[in-house]
Amino acid sequence: MDKVKVAVIGPGNIGSDLMYKILRSRHLEMALMTGIIESEGIKRARGLGIKTSTAGVQAVLEDKDIKIVFDATGAKPHLQHAPLLKEAGKIAIDLTPAAVGPYVVPCVNLDQVKAEPNLNMVTCGGQATVPIVYAINRAAGARYAEIVACIASKSAGPGTRQNIDEFTQTTAKALTVVGGAQKGKAIIILNPAEPPIMMTNTVYVEVERPDEQAIRTSVEAMVKEIQSYVPGYQLRVPPLLDGNKVTTIIQVEGAGDFLPRYSGNLDIITSAAVAVAEKLAQKILAGEVAA
Amino acid sequence: MKNTKLIHVVDTTLRDGSHAVSHQFTAEQIAAIAGGLDAAGVEYIEVSHGDGLAGSSYNYGWALLSDEEMLRAAAGAIKNSNLTVLLLPGIGTQEDLEMAAHCGAKAVRVATHVTEADIGEQHIGMAKKLGMQAFGFLMMCHMAPPEKVVEQARLFESYGADFIYVADSAGAMLPEDVKARVGAVVEAVKVPVGFHAHNNLTMATANALAAVEAGAIFLDGACRGLGAGAGNAQTEALVGVLEKLGYQTGVDFYKIMDVAEDIVEPIMHRPQVVRNAPLMLGYAGVYSSFLLHTYRAAEKFNLDPRDILVELGRRRMVGGQEDMIVDVAYQLAHGKGGA
Numbered sequence: 001m002d003k004v005k006v007a008v009i010g011p012g013n014i015g016s017d018l019m020y021k022i023l024r025s026r027h028l029e030m031a032l033m034t035g036i037i038e039s040e041g042i043k044r045a046r047g048l049g050i051k052t053s054t055a056g057v058q059a060v061l062e063d064k065d066i067k068i069v070f071d072a073t074g075a076k077p078h079l080q081h082a083p084l085l086k087e088a089g090k091i092a093i094d095l096t097p098a099a100v101g102p103y104v105v106p107c108v109n110l111d112q113v114k115a116e117p118n119l120n121m122v123t124c125g126g127q128a129t130v131p132i133v134y135a136i137n138r139a140a141g142a143r144y145a146e147i148v149a150c151i152a153s154k155s156a157g158p159g160t161r162q163n164i165d166e167f168t169q170t171t172a173k174a175l176t177v178v179g180g181a182q183k184g185k186a187i188i189i190l191n192p193a194e195p196p197i198m199m200t201n202t203v204y205v206e207v208e209r210p211d212e213q214a215i216r217t218s219v220e221a222m223v224k225e226i227q228s229y230v231p232g233y234q235l236r237v238p239p240l241l242d243g244n245k246v247t248t249i250i251q252v253e254g255a256g257d258f259l260p261r262y263s264g265n266l267d268i269i270t271s272a273a274v275a276v277a278e279k280l281a282q283k284i285l286a287g288e289v290a291a
Numbered sequence: 292m293k294n295t296k297l298i299h300v301v302d303t304t305l306r307d308g309s310h311a312v313s314h315q316f317t318a319e320q321i322a323a324i325a326g327g328l329d330a331a332g333v334e335y336i337e338v339s340h341g342d343g344l345a346g347s348s349y350n351y352g353w354a355l356l357s358d359e360e361m362l363r364a365a366a367g368a369i370k371n372s373n374l375t376v377l378l379l380p381g382i383g384t385q386e387d388l389e390m391a392a393h394c395g396a397k398a399v400r401v402a403t404h405v406t407e408a409d410i411g412e413q414h415i416g417m418a419k420k421l422g423m424q425a426f427g428f429l430m431m432c433h434m435a436p437p438e439k440v441v442e443q444a445r446l447f448e449s450y451g452a453d454f455i456y457v458a459d460s461a462g463a464m465l466p467e468d469v470k471a472r473v474g475a476v477v478e479a480v481k482v483p484v485g486f487h488a489h490n491n492l493t494m495a496t497a498n499a500l501a502a503v504e505a506g507a508i509f510l511d512g513a514c515r516g517l518g519a520g521a522g523n524a525q526t527e528a529l530v531g532v533l534e535k536l537g538y539q540t541g542v543d544f545y546k547i548m549d550v551a552e553d554i555v556e557p558i559m560h561r562p563q564v565v566r567n568a569p570l571m572l573g574y575a576g577v578y579s580s581f582l583l584h585t586y587r588a589a590e591k592f593n594l595d596p597r598d599i600l601v602e603l604g605r606r607r608m609v610g611g612q613e614d615m616i617v618d619v620a621y622q623l624a625h626g627k628g629g630a
Binding site: 206 | 348382385609618
């Protein structure tokens with residue numbers, strides 16, 4: 001076995017984008033796409049020769065060879081799926097705001113990720129900004145981090161819109177828990193401009209030691225790391241110092257796998273989820289993780 | 292012919308005016324202004340950081356007081372008026388709204404960009420659950436055609452909003468634009484409709500009257516116009532003008548003039564006049580609260596504030612995107628132009 005079998009639950013936009021990324025992976029095999037109704041996403045997967053089901057999580061539980069499961073449904077369904085997947089010995093990578101397991105931001109804490117039964121991918125804004133906060137914190141100490149994520153209206157689905165408080169709260173928490181800031185705050189703005197704008201994130205950090213050179217070096221190194229799994233991630237404005245306040249602006253252009261390029265917000269979270277699965281798969285294949 | 296229709300006045304000196312004092316209102320100032328407005332008979336008194344609950348931040352400016360301190364200072368001075376808060380989903384949350392209700396807020400204006408009403412559904416729902424009056428407040432209405440404004444107003448109505456507002460947040464509309472949008476919304480929804488003006492093109496009072504002619508029965512104002520950009524419609528002037536036209540507001544004209552002159556004017560940081568940059572806000576259609584942030588960025592990057600504003604307008608930035616002022620200034624200063 002040189003690839004680990006994975007499943008995607010939730011054949012919507014995120015699930016479909018995950019599928020294309022998994023199909024390109026050297027370590028993952030796209031074994032199943034499952035939903036609860038016959039849908040465009042199910043048809044799309046079937047058209048690519050992938051096994052599909054409309055039996056939801058049940059189809060995953062019945063296949064003992066599936067080791068890693070991406071959940072791209074919603075917070076409520078994931079709360080039901082999580083214990084079932086855990087009991088079946090499968091690792092869940094949760095792209096919903098359910099936050100059952102610990103937050104993972106690949107370039108920050110992927111190495112610490114053990115075979116937790118459940119890993120949460122925070123939010124798109126968290127994936128884009130937590131690494132910058134982490135990079136600034138390690139160079140200069142972050143007393144406070146505040147981020148403003150601006151997303152094209154077309155790239156914010158009904159799930160995000162109806163639960164916008166969960167975005168701000170989860171992202172703010174990840175700025176501290178994973179980013180290392182002592183306090184965090186997150187703001188999200190939707191912009192309907194046409195053609196759609198690229199995802200833009202502004203990261204403000206109040207630092208303990210305003211050492212511009214150390215901060216720049218740390219941030220630039222981090223940007224390179226992120227680019228290894230999100231090629232469209234770039235600095236628009238490098239860290240600017242104003243007293244103890246550091247302002248950094250980044251832009252995320254999507255890979256355009258299934259979603260349009262302006263959906264960098266969705267691309268960064270699916271890319272991060274696949275990066276996590278690949279890391280776990282390598283561990284499974286090397287026999288480091290019981291599977 | 293005299294008109295005896297009632298126009299409900301919402302005074303936002305202590306919310307939109309917060310921008311003009313860089314969110315530095317003291318508890319004493321809040322109590323004095325709120326008490327004065329209450330005694331003058333103003334029906335709704337809006338008190339919040341300029342960018343709404345939880346607006347105090349690097350991005351929008353730190354407030355001197357916490358939201359809770361501001362609301363408690365106002366609540367202690369209000370006897371009859373409805374203490375009102377502003378909440379921008381994406382900045383403030385339902386938790387903030389619960390706190391505000393606990394401090395005595397009776398009404399909330401849930402404000403979204405004119406095309407994004409659906410991000411306010413949960414907050415309108417929470418307001419109703421808390422027994423508050425809920426306003427669906429559509430910002431930057433100049434950026435959308437009347438049909439779109441109607442579609443979004445209907446969404447807010449479907450979530451349970453008691454009132455719908457058309458806001459000219461950039462002070463970019465002319466009376467015909469106001470009539471087209473307000474009139475269309477009045478036709479389309481069953482709930483009362485209001486209008487929030489900015490004076491960037493010196494049209495605030497004229498636009499407020501155009502809104503009333505189109506069927507609006509709620510109007511926003513601020514004493515001395517204190518507000519973002521060139522400020523709002525001037526409450527005391529609105530009251531006088533409406534009275535001349537035969538409308539009732541329930542506001543005592545003399546008393547509201549006194550609040551403006553004796554309490555508000557002495558604490559203003561600068562006269563609320565239409566300088567070049569606010570004029571450019573209206574001309575370019577840029578969110579009024581960008582003004583003071585733009586002055587600072589212009590100074591830091593050695594640019595003409597008008598150039599920054601024109602570029603922000605060209606990029607179609609919306610309310611809340613204050614962070615993009617630095618982005619634009621940086622790109623302009625580094626010769627990257629329209630990135």
